[in-house]
Amino acid sequence: MQRIGVFVCHCGTNIAATVDVKKVVEMVRYEQGVVFADDYMYMCSEAGQEKIIEAIKEYKLTGLVICSCSPRMHEKTFRACAEKAGLNPYMVEVANIREQCSWIHKDKEEATKKAVILARAAIAKVNLNTPLKEGESPVTKRALVIGGGIAGIQTALDIADAGYEVDIVEKEPSIGGRMSQFDKTFPTLDCASCILTPKMVEVNQHPNITLYTYSEVEKVSGYVGNFDVGIRKKARSVDFDKCTGCGECMTKCPLGKIGHIPSEFDRGLKNRPAIYMPFAQAVPAVPVIDRENCTYFKTGKCGVCAKICPSKAVDYEQQDEIVTVKYGAIVVATGFDIINLDKFGEYAYNESPDVITSIELERLMNAAGPTGGHLERMSDHKQPKDIVFIQCVGSRCDNEEKGKPYCSKVCCMYTAKHAMLIKDHWPDTNITVFYIDVRTPGKNFDEFYRRAVEQYHVNYIKGQVGKVMPQPDGSLLVQAADLLDGKQIKMKADMVVLAAAIEPNPGVRKIATMLTASIDNNNFLTEAHAKLRPVESPTAGIFLSGMAQGPKDIPETVSQAGAAAVKVVGLLAKDKLKTNPCTAQCDTLLCNGCSTCANVCPYGAITYEDIQVNDHGLRETRRVAQVNLALCQGCGACTSACPSGAMDLQGFSNRQITTEVDAICR
Amino acid sequence: MSFTNVENQVELIKEISGSDPYKCMKCGKCSASCPSYNEMDIKPHQFASYIIRGDVDELLSSKSAWKCLSCFACIERCPRDVQPGKLVDAARQLAERQRGGDHLQADEIPELLAEDLPQQLLVSAFRRYRR
Numbered sequence: 019m020q021r022i023g024v025f026v027c028h029c030g031t032n033i034a035a036t037v038d039v040k041k042v043v044e045m046v047r048y049e050q051g052v053v054f055a056d057d058y059m060y061m062c063s064e065a066g067q068e069k070i071i072e073a074i075k076e077y078k079l080t081g082l083v084i085c086s087c088s089p090r091m092h093e094k095t096f097r098a099c100a101e102k103a104g105l106n107p108y109m110v111e112v113a114n115i116r117e118q119c120s121w122i123h124k125d126k127e128e129a130t131k132k133a134v135i136l137a138r139a140a141i142a143k144v145n146l147n148t149p150l151k152e153g154e155s156p157v158t159k160r161a162l163v164i165g166g167g168i169a170g171i172q173t174a175l176d177i178a179d180a181g182y183e184v185d186i187v188e189k190e191p192s193i194g195g196r197m198s199q200f201d202k203t204f205p206t207l208d209c210a211s212c213i214l215t216p217k218m219v220e221v222n223q224h225p226n227i228t229l230y231t232y233s234e235v236e237k238v239s240g241y242v243g244n245f246d247v248g249i250r251k252k253a254r255s256v257d258f259d260k261c262t263g264c265g266e267c268m269t270k271c272p273l274g275k276i277g278h279i280p281s282e283f284d285r286g287l288k289n290r291p292a293i294y295m296p297f298a299q300a301v302p303a304v305p306v307i308d309r310e311n312c313t314y315f316k317t318g319k320c321g322v323c324a325k326i327c328p329s330k331a332v333d334y335e336q337q338d339e340i341v342t343v344k345y346g347a348i349v350v351a352t353g354f355d356i357i358n359l360d361k362f363g364e365y366a367y368n369e370s371p372d373v374i375t376s377i378e379l380e381r382l383m384n385a386a387g388p389t390g391g392h393l394e395r396m397s398d399h400k401q402p403k404d405i406v407f408i409q410c411v412g413s414r415c416d417n418e419e420k421g422k423p424y425c426s427k428v429c430c431m432y433t434a435k436h437a438m439l440i441k442d443h444w445p446d447t448n449i450t451v452f453y454i455d456v457r458t459p460g461k462n463f464d465e466f467y468r469r470a471v472e473q474y475h476v477n478y479i480k481g482q483v484g485k486v487m488p489q490p491d492g493s494l495l496v497q498a499a500d501l502l503d504g505k506q507i508k509m510k511a512d513m514v515v516l517a518a519a520i521e522p523n524p525g526v527r528k529i530a531t532m533l534t535a536s537i538d539n540n541n542f543l544t545e546a547h548a549k550l551r552p553v554e555s556p557t558a559g560i561f562l563s564g565m566a567q568g569p570k571d572i573p574e575t576v577s578q579a580g581a582a583a584v585k586v587v588g589l590l591a592k593d594k595l596k597t598n599p600c601t602a603q604c605d606t607l608l609c610n611g612c613s614t615c616a617n618v619c620p621y622g623a624i625t626y627e628d629i630q631v632n633d634h635g636l637r638e639t640r641r642v643a644q645v646n647l648a649l650c651q652g653c654g655a656c657t658s659a660c661p662s663g664a665m666d667l668q669g670f671s672n673r674q675i676t677t678e679v680d681a682i683c684r
Numbered sequence: 685m686s687f688t689n690v691e692n693q694v695e696l697i698k699e700i701s702g703s704d705p706y707k708c709m710k711c712g713k714c715s716a717s718c719p720s721y722n723e724m725d726i727k728p729h730q731f732a733s734y735i736i737r738g739d740v741d742e743l744l745s746s747k748s749a750w751k752c753l754s755c756f757a758c759i760e761r762c763p764r765d766v767q768p769g770k771l772v773d774a775a776r777q778l779a780e781r782q783r784g785g786d787h788l789q790a791d792e793i794p795e796l797l798a799e800d801l802p803q804q805l806l807v808s809a810f811r812r813y814r815r
Contacts, residue, residue, distance in 0.1 A: 364717075364761055415763040416707060454711040484716030484761060499715035501729060506721040
């Protein structure tokens with residue numbers, strides 16, 4: 019027989035305003051097993067916890083029910099409190115009367131009734147609780163960072179500097195990500211390459227960092243501290259050890275001159291050869307052969323690169339290789355791209371080469387870009403005189419077929435940057451920015467935008483553009499409304515730049531599925547707690563860095579990368595991790611070896627063995643399920659799937675759950 | 685025509701138009717797209733506010749309600765699915781209903797055309813019920 023103490027929290031007015039706390043205490047006082055019941059203003063405070071500890075000692079309590087906020091918030095707190103008083107932490111149950119009761123109801127009487135019911139269910143469960151003991155599992159002291167952009171680079175460097183080994187997996191031939199495509203960075207206007215390339219080199223030379231470029235994560239199994247990750251190293255067709263990075267092959271590849279392979283790095287504004295490095299400062303400086311486009315791979319003829327290579331590094335026979343590596347922690351830093359603009363026919367992006375995206379403008383202004391940094395129209399290579407910027411193309415859009423509901427956060431600032439850089443180089447250019455709102459929160463950000471208006475005389479007009487019409491003379495007619503002046507405007511432009519909405523890298527869905535990390539409706543990775551655990555995924559051992567988690571600029575990305583690294587280091591610094599004791603167990607007397615549980619187990623934790631049983635004097639061999647406790651995460655899928663009721667979850671047994679349901683229906 | 689219950693009137697317009705004026709973020713893409721902009725005294729991006737405030741009378745007595753060509757450019761391009769063209773169309777329908785003209789019989793239409801039936805009502809009715 020349990021001796022149960024019930025503690026009802028007011029949570030200030032969070033609970034007490036909607037639930038009659040005193041009444042709950044009175045109503046549960048005579049429930050089975052309850053020997054003590056009390057309420058307090060803040061149960062989680064030090065004084066509240068003291069109250070619990072005193073009661074455990076005075077009334078010799080064997081079980082606790084805390085009626086308070088969600089167990090996600092304070093279950094840990096109350097378990098630790100129980101442990102302090104010598105009680106097994108798994109003898110504590112939390113009845114969530116805040117999120118699931120007071121916050122969502124208005125009628126005090128009804129809410130109080132519901133709070134009593136929730137408390138009764140928890141009391142009924144504690145009556146059947148048994149002390150559970152946490153196990154231990156070792157920690158592999160190596161981290162994996164998926165994505166080699168600025169987020170991944172910074173996370174890896176911070177982990178490596180703390181003394182742990184890190185691997186970066188990057189699907190492109192070089193690390194550097196989006197930032198390596200940029201020209202300058204706001205709000206200080208330092209050149210992106212100048213601040214990024216040293217970091218790329220540092221990553222390449224760091225003794226604790228291993229780079230897997232042109233590689234993809236293919237398979238993930240295991241759990242926090244002990245992940246097994248299969249990495250596909252795509253065939254580069256160039257021998258890493260022999261190649262000196264001289265670049266001779268790229269200049270001699272016939273497709274470089276006559277081919278039409280658009281350069282991904284230059285956003286299709288330039289063509290590239292079939293054997294290529296994305297850009298001159300690529301890390302590693304080893305080219306890859308794009309087998310889909312290479313003449314040799316398509317027809318078996320050509321082979322110029324192999325012949326010309328002075329170090330005989332080109333290897334057409336190379337195969338994809340899959341390596342399996344063990345990791346203790348995984349960081350997702352898969353970054354972003356911009357949305358497809360096919361649905362925005364009104365802006366003529368697919369019609370006119372002079373309507374470009376902001377990231378294409380970055381390439382056009384970059385000294386290493388397709389025009390050598392000279393801003394020109396793609397149609398006639400003339401320098402544009404009148405440039406129109408259109409903000410929020412696909413951002414803050416309620417129509418999910420066309421755009422995204424969120425603000426992309428970086429566009430206001432980079433547009434001000436573009437406008438000022440253009441005015442700096444070519445002061446005669448007329449620049450008009452059509453905005454809905456100018457959003458510039460951040461250190462020195464609004465000052466930056468004001469400088470564009472006050473010092474550079476960039477013309478900011480409130481009102482989104484309705485239509486861009488390519489004209490027979492090669493110019494573009496922009497139709498908009500100046501909402502503050504109350505006038506409709508028709509304006510000629512030589513170039514139109516669209517601030518397209520950003521979206522998480524499309525590949526993130528596949529990766530999140532492999533990692534069982536949750537993502538939101540917009541494919542951004544979900545954090546464990548929006549405020550208090552912003553760089554952790556709810557899945558243990560998975561951490562988040564950069565745009566994969568939500569829109570953010572470079573300073574924020576670097577801060578978040580550092581934060582993720584600290585969390586990883588905190589995990590890797592431990593020698594052992596406590597494992598969740600709420601794992602599945604198989605009752606071998608009931609199990610008939612049907613394999614249903616193994617089929618539904620997302621963690622591969624169930625195997626089968628043959629055991630000898632003595633069934634009423636009949637000796638026989640039976641195939642039964644066996645749970646690997648190190649792999650089991652206690653999700654409970656097997657317990658609900660098992661047709662014979664043999665699978666049971668410790669701490670959430672079938673009997674406990676039906677008793678809870680009975681208590682609710684009483 | 686006058687309305688006493690503002691909430692009720694907003695609800696009616698929401699019901700007829702199927703769009704929600706509260707979603708408007710005043711981006712002005714409708715006003716930017718509208719071919720009748722210069723003919724209108726109340727501009728398309730203001731329609732939502734007039735309805736939210738309960739100034740439907742004013743909207744209907746303005747030139748705007750009857751200068752809308754029902755071209756649906758604003759409906760096509762509105763990023764918030766507010767669709768000002770549908771809002772003003774709903775306001776017109778509300779006015780017509782109050783005058784007792786709730787339903788149109790297909791065979792009466794040619795006769796009505798000669799009279800002063802607003803062409804917008806016909807155009808949007810045909811567009812909406814073309815199936």
